[in-house]
Amino acid sequence: MNEVKANCEPFSGSYVRGDVLFLLKQVEIAPVSVAEKERAIQSGAAHYSEMLSVEKTPDARYLRLFYQALEQNAGQLGYHLACLCATLAADLKARRGREVVLVSLARAGTPMGVLLKRGVEALGHKACHYSVSIIRDRGIDWAALDYIRARHRDCDIIFVDGWTGKGAITGELHRSVKAYNQSRAARIVPQLMVVSDLAGCADLAATSNDYLIPSAVLNAVVSGLVSRTVLSERYVGEGDFHACVYYAEKSKEDLSRYFIEAVMPYLLEALSEASPVVWDEEIRRRLNKRSTDFIAYAMQHYGVVDRNHVKPGIGEATRVLLRRVPERLVLREPDAQDVQHLVALANAAGVPIETNAQLPYRAAAFIKTVD
Numbered sequence: 001m002n003e004v005k006a007n008c009e010p011f012s013g014s015y016v017r018g019d020v021l022f023l024l025k026q027v028e029i030a031p032v033s034v035a036e037k038e039r040a041i042q043s044g045a046a047h048y049s050e051m052l053s054v055e056k057t058p059d060a061r062y063l064r065l066f067y068q069a070l071e072q073n074a075g076q077l078g079y080h081l082a083c084l085c086a087t088l089a090a091d092l093k094a095r096r097g098r099e100v101v102l103v104s105l106a107r108a109g110t111p112m113g114v115l116l117k118r119g120v121e122a123l124g125h126k127a128c129h130y131s132v133s134i135i136r137d138r139g140i141d142w143a144a145l146d147y148i149r150a151r152h153r154d155c156d157i158i159f160v161d162g163w164t165g166k167g168a169i170t171g172e173l174h175r176s177v178k179a180y181n182q183s184r185a186a187r188i189v190p191q192l193m194v195v196s197d198l199a200g201c202a203d204l205a206a207t208s209n210d211y212l213i214p215s216a217v218l219n220a221v222v223s224g225l226v227s228r229t230v231l232s233e234r235y236v237g238e239g240d241f242h243a244c245v246y247y248a249e250k251s252k253e254d255l256s257r258y259f260i261e262a263v264m265p266y267l268l269e270a271l272s273e274a275s276p277v278v279w280d281e282e283i284r285r286r287l288n289k290r291s292t293d294f295i296a297y298a299m300q301h302y303g304v305v306d307r308n309h310v311k312p313g314i315g316e317a318t319r320v321l322l323r324r325v326p327e328r329l330v331l332r333e334p335d336a337q338d339v340q341h342l343v344a345l346a347n348a349a350g351v352p353i354e355t356n357a358q359l360p361y362r363a364a365a366f367i368k369t370v371d
Contacts (some may be wrong), residue, residue, distance in 0.1 A: 007240040008240060010130075010147070014256045015222025019114045022082060022226060023144035024244040029227075031055075038325040038370050050232040051133040052245060053323055055219050057253055063119045065341040066222075066255070069214040069263055072337055077213060078193050078266025081112070082274035085119035085267070087204060088158070088193075090276045092125055092220045099126040101156040103148060106131045106244070107223040108162035108315070109214045112195060114260050119267050120130065126153065133229035136168055139176030141229075141242045145188070145209035147206065155188045161194045162213055165316035166291060166309070167201030179262045197279075198313045198361060200287025204279050208287050210362045212338040214314045215259055219322060220247050224256045228323070252269035294360050302328070302366055309367035314338060317365035327368035332359040339363050 010021040030055045032040075040046040101122050104113030110131045111163050120127040132144035146149070163276050164170055177190035182277065190203075195213060197205030215222045227245040230236070235243040291312065298310045309327075311320045320326050320343060329346045331339050334355050342363055346353050 005008060007069050011246070013110075014251065014254050015224050015260070016257065017116065019130075019260070020104070020110060020131050020224070021111075022106065022131045022224065023141065023147055023241050024131070024133060024226065026235065026246050027243045029230060029235065029243070030312060034323060034325060035370070037143050037323075043242070044124060047137070047231075049138055049230055050234075052227055052230060053103075055227070055247070055250075057250070057286045058221070060216060062217075062341065062344055065344060066214060066217040067339065069212050069217055070259070073212055073214055074208070074263050076197065077265045078231065078263050078268075079270040079274065081115050081119055081263070081267050082270035083206045083277050084193060084195070084204070085271060086121060088116070088120055089123045091260055097153070097156055099128060099152070099156055100158065101148065101152045102127060102129040102160050103157055104129065104131045104160040105134050105173075106229050107220070107226055108216065109160045110223050110226070111256070111259055112162050113160045114266055115263055116193075117266060118260075119271060122268055123272060130248060131224075131226075132167060133231070133244075135229065135231050135242070136172055139172060140180070140335070141185075143239055143241050144178055145177075145180055145186075146184075147241075149184070149186060149188075153334055155189070157188050157191075159190065159192045159314075160204075161192060162216065163194055163196040163241070163313065163315040164192075164199050164202050164205075164312065165311055165313050166295065166307075167199040167288075170199075175261040176344045187218055196313075196315075197287065199291040200284035200289075201291075202279075202285040204277060206277055208283070210313050212341075213225065213316050216318045217341050218255065221250055221253050222255050222259050225250055225254055287302075292362050294364075298364065298366070302330075305368055305369065309369070310362045310364070311367065312361045314342070314361075315365040316364045317342055318345075320365040320367055321349065321351065324350045325370060326369045327366045328354060330354045330356050330359060330364045332357060332362055336362065
């Protein structure tokens with residue numbers, strides 16, 4: 001394995017100390033272009049988790065879209081998080097637990113985990129929050145789970161993400177935690193809690209609405225200045241946490257703490273009226289059918305060959321436009337405020353935008369097949 005400058009100690013990124021511990025190995029990685037990364041992924045030359053592309057500084061116009069999204073949806077997000085906090089508190093009481101151990105999936109889950117930790121503590125309960133790596137086709141970071149289990153009970157752990165699109169990461173979580181449990185004689189339940197579940201695959205969600213969670217608009221500068229996670233033998237040795245880059249040079253652009261402090265008043269206000277979430281099998285089956293039907297429709301109607309190239313929902317479409325090579329963006333209501341950041345990203349990259357009033361989600365993006 002190549003020698004790299006690395007720091008394997010847990011850290012809090014740019015968040016307030018105590019809000020989160022990232023169980024990630026800090027390394028230095030030379031970024032590749034988005035086009036180069038896409039070619040490597042689709043040719044099979046490299047897995048997506050082995051590379052990082054450049055994270056561009058958002059311009060003033062794009063940042064205005066983030067602030068507008070925050071102004072428009074912070075109240076809705078705060079209420080949904082409060083409902084999840086009420087659910088966690090009720091579960092803690094029912095099982096006579098000692099604490100809530102939140103394990104967020106870096107990066108989209110990290111700001112949600114910070115807010116949930118603060119909300120649970122505001123209800124008078126003990127909470128801890130770790131952020132760990134999970135990678136499609138590679139699984140969750142076992143070294144990180146070892147670290148957590150050395151300090152907490154298996155039954156207190158619950159996994160956190162921002163949203164689900166098709167449920168690929170949910171499936172990965174269930175498979176890899178099951179394998180981990182068998183290897184370690186552990187008893188972790190792979191429960192996934194999200195704010196918005198479009199595919200009916202999360203174990204708990206506050207809503208199935210496809211709305212813009214403001215943190216989805218940005219990358220590292222709203223996620224503690226941490227990159228997407230990396231798993232490559234060049235950087236990760238036996239017993240190491242999965243890797244990341246910490247973008248200290250972006251500190252002047254950082255909005256991670258700003259986002260938390262902007263949402264917290266809404267969360268705290270909603271705690272007094274929030275009730276535990278009802279998320280039953282009937283809801284999940286209905287959403288799962290909608291998701292399955294849409295993927296089949298998209299592959300036939302838009303000629304998509306690889307189902308992994310179908311990305312439904314605002315959150316997933318945002319990820320495609322920020323770090324993949326999109327083939328097209330499809331919007332149900334192109335003038336809706338919640339999708340204006342997608343319009344801006346697509347226009348800047350020359351990505352075709354289509355309107356489909358029958359779309360079951362607010363947005364969908366499709367990854368381009370490259371030569």
